[in-house]
Amino acid sequence: MKAIKTLLISIILTILNPAESAAQNDLPVLTNLNEIDNSITGINNYWLEMGSDTFGKPILIPVVVIQGFTSGPTLGLTAAIHGNELNGIAIIHELVETIDVKLLKGRIVAIPGLNAVSVELDQRRFSDDEDLNRNFPGKETGNRSEQYAYKISERVLPVFDFQIDMHTASFGRTNTMYARADVSNDTIVTLARLQGADIILNSKGTPSFGNTSTSSRTMRAETGLKGNLGITVEYGNPQVYQKDIVSRGLQGVYNSLVYLNMYTGTIEKSKYSTTYCKKSYWIYMEEGGFLEVLVELNQLLKKGDKMAVVKNAFGQVLKEYFAPEDGIVIGKSTNPANMSGGRIIHLGILDN
Numbered sequence: 129m130k131a132i133k134t135l136l137i138s139i140i141l142t143i144l145n146p147a148e149s150a151a152q153n154d155l156p157v158l159t160n161l162n163e164i165d166n167s168i169t170g171i172n173n174y175w176l177e178m179g180s181d182t183f184g185k186p187i188l189i190p191v192v193v194i195q196g197f198t199s200g201p202t203l204g205l206t207a208a209i210h211g212n213e214l215n216g217i218a219i220i221h222e223l224v225e226t227i228d229v230k231l232l233k234g235r236i237v238a239i240p241g242l243n244a245v246s247v248e249l250d251q252r253r254f255s256d257d258e259d260l261n262r263n264f265p266g267k268e269t270g271n272r273s274e275q276y277a278y279k280i281s282e283r284v285l286p287v288f289d290f291q292i293d294m295h296t297a298s299f300g301r302t303n304t305m306y307a308r309a310d311v312s313n314d315t316i317v318t319l320a321r322l323q324g325a326d327i328i329l330n331s332k333g334t335p336s337f338g339n340t341s342t343s344s345r346t347m348r349a350e351t352g353l354k355g356n357l358g359i360t361v362e363y364g365n366p367q368v369y370q371k372d373i374v375s376r377g378l379q380g381v382y383n384s385l386v387y388l389n390m391y392t393g394t395i396e397k398s399k400y401s402t403t404y405c406k407k408s409y410w411i412y413m414e415e416g417g418f419l420e421v422l423v424e425l426n427q428l429l430k431k432g433d434k435m436a437v438v439k440n441a442f443g444q445v446l447k448e449y450f451a452p453e454d455g456i457v458i459g460k461s462t463n464p465a466n467m468s469g470g471r472i473i474h475l476g477i478l479d480n
């Protein structure tokens with residue numbers, strides 16, 4: 129009787145713990161992505177070691193390598209360098225589910241959770257409250273975020289020929305689907321166009337704020353300095369999966385593969401039209417209060433259009449905000465409660 133009971137328990141445990149969960153614990157652990165064996169075709173999963181935690185356990189990030197049967201370039205997909213920006217992870221998961229490896233030339237190296245430390249904490253910033261994406265190239269013997277960024281610079285980025293860095297808006301804000309790209313480079317701007325984004329914003333990947341010392345670059349700027357071509361795509365909102373944006377993003381990845389001669393297929397034209405912006409900036413509140421943004425994402429504004437109203441706690445209007453020039457709404461605040469300096473809208477200035 130005891131033996132039957134033991135057998136039943138083991139059957140139930142097997143059902144509850146399918147082979148996949150055991151398999152994810154038994155994956156090879158790499159210390160650098162240059163250790164990937166290109167002769168192993170198909171979809172293969174790894175962990176990449178990125179330092180160690182307080183208890184001495186390795187910090188591991190997931191790596192999916194999709195290796196085609198013929199040689200070619202490497203497309204890198206990096207999701208969640210800001211730990212609460214998750215739509216890119218869903219795009220990578222759908223790619224793994226749908227791709228036909230027989231049609232792939234070269235390989236895709238996808239990282240669904242680059243900032244593993246912050247993904248677990250549901251937070252944008254790293255554990256020392258730094259923005260990882262303003263800390264490149266990092267420092268080998270620097271602080272927490274500098275060492276982590278250094279490991280990305282040394283262990284991840286050099287294996288990419290092309291890179292799509294996958295982001296979303298931050299908490300308290302909402303974004304269109306837009307791409308940041310250096311439009312002076314033909315390949316980069318074409319990659320950006322193929323994403324089906326609402327907006328393409330010309331930007332070289334240098335920090336949009338803060339100091340401009342060599343240790344405050346974005347990952348995309350670092351990719352560019354390594355001689356590789358990268359774009360950043362902002363896929364909507366943080367800490368959610370948005371089905372429509374994920375499917376647009378997935379199509380963008382397939383379009384990129386076809387354009388780069390890495391995949392047999394056709395480029396699908398997006399049903400969304402794209403607006404080109406030569407620059408952009410945030411408009412901030414001059415004094416604190418309760419903010420109501422009156423404009424929508426992707427809305428074209430004329431100079432002088434009313435954008436927002438701020439009231440005090442008693443419901444009296446403190447200030448109205450008007451568009452300082454013609455432009456388009458790239459992103460906006462969704463959080464009414466703001467102190468002075470709170471964000472109102474991210475205004476793109478059209479390139480025409």
Ligand SMILES: [Zn+2]
Pocket residue numbers: 209210213295296
């Ligand atoms: Zn981000």
